[in-house]
Amino acid sequence: MASAKPNRTTYYFDADLPGFGFYRTTAGTGTYFAEFRPVAGGSKKRLKLGRVGTLKANEAREAARKAIAHAGLGKDLSKDRADERASVTVRTLVDTYIEDFVAMNKKESSAEFYRTMLRKHIDPLIGTIKAVALTRVEVQRAHAAMSKTARISANRAMKLLSAAYGWGAKNGYVPDGMNPASGVDLNREEGRERFLSIDEMKRLGEAMVEAETVGLKVNAGDAKHAPKGQRVKMHPSVTGAIRLIMLTGCRLREILHLRWTEVDLDRGLLFLPDSKTGRKTVVLSAAAVEVLTALPRIGVYVIAGESAGLEDEKPRADLKRPWAAITKRAGLDGLRIHDLRHSFASVGAWSGLGLPVIGKLLGHTDAKTTQRYAHIDVDSSRRAADAIAGQIADAIGGK
Incomplete structure (x- = not known):
């Protein structure tokens, strides 16, 4: 059976035992399964047997043979499994939701973030409680305990828990409609958006020029081992990445993971195959094309990392220290x-482009996401209204 890490969840079937196989997610997780029809002519069912690595191939094949044989006799082992689900803990419910749904349908970064939420916040407080026995009062108390050290993460943990119960109800882990995380009072979250003024952009630009030419002093926090007071130059990829984010509105990972094969300088486009909102095309300005043209081509990624040009090249992880x-x-x-x-x-x-245009440039799939900039858009509309009304007032003799 194949073992290469796929770009999407891929299913592999055994050539000797029809109905037996395994699937591998984009995260590399493999799971053995058996497919069968409990009743002749009935709908096909898929029974998960265990994880690849935890369960040996011969053990999984024997379990599949047993399940398929029982199905031929009119017995349904998947029903027995469903009965077992009623005894799962909150930890198991959330973990199963992450591995069997999130890891298979969303980005791996999302699955890893949820695993952290489970490990740090949910599991220590309510992980051992039976999923069918958890009450809203217990969830609210757990949220309050989480909030003492991490108010925002406490909210994220509640949303994860609620999603896990919603999925669990659809898959027989908890009764239909049961969701003790629904309706929990969450912490108030203040918007964190900050918009740079033109003066601040100028200062940021000057600092980048200094960083890539004469270098910044070590006491500014850039280098790990250079003597204090020494100037250290930054690689053009670092300042280039920052400039590209400023000139395109792209997310950090969209730029750090950008490959040269996804750049079309002739047409001024970036073709992002896997952004946060899916496949996305970014229209480049002349200034952004100029930045891309000036960047050195060392490896497959536009922003060169430590392994640039090597056989096992990986994208740069972050820009924390230089930033x-x-x-x-x-x-x-x-x-x-x-x-x-x-x-x-x-x-x-501010320039009066309008929210729909801005949303398209940023790659927003939901118009509501762009509404956070509505207050700025009002200012541009007011300037336009003043300009129009001023001319009319002059014509009619108003002031």
Whole structure:
């Protein structure tokens, strides 16, 4: 059977035993299964047998043979499994939801984030409670306990728990309609959007020029081992990545994971195969094309990482240290890289482009997401209204 890591969930079937096989998710997780029809002519069912690596292939094949044989006799082992689900714990329910649904249908980064939520917040407080016995009062108390150290993460954990119960009800782990995480009072979250002013953008630009030419002093926080006071130059890929985010409104990972094969400089386009919102085409400005043209081509990724040009090349993981150094030099402590995306949108709104155009440039699939910039768009509309009304007032003799 194949073992290569696929780009999507892939199913493999055994050549000797019809109905037996395994599927592998994009995260590399493999699961053995058996397919059969409990009643002749009835709908086909799939019974999960165990994880690849935990269960040996010969053991999985024997379990599949047994399940298929029982189906031929009119017995349904999957029903027995359904009865066992009623005894699962909250930990098992959430973990199964993550591995069997999230890891198979969403990005691996989402699955890993949910695993962290389960490990750090849900499991320590309510993980051992039977899923069918968990009450809303217990969930609310758990949320309050989480909130003492992580108010935002506590909210995220509740949303994960609620999603797990919704999925669990559809798959027989809990009774239909049971969701003790539904209706829990969540912590208030303040918007964190920050929009750079033109002056702040200028200071950021000057700091990047200094970083890539004469270098920034080590005490700015960029280098790990250089002597204090020494200037360290930054690689063009670092400043180039920041400029591209500013000039395109792309997310950090969209730029760091960008391959040269996804760049069309002649037409001024980026073809992102797997952005947060799926496949996405980014229209490049002349300034963005200029930045891309100036970047050195070392490996397959536009932003060169430590393994650039090597056989096992991987994209750069982050820009944390250089970003901290550049923002400190620019006097913009606390500025997040994601704020550059907000700033791109704010300039568009201020310029009167309109929310639909801004949403398209940012790759928003839901118009509601772009509404966060509505207050800026109102300002541009007011300027337009003043300009129009001013001319009319002059014509009719108004003031």
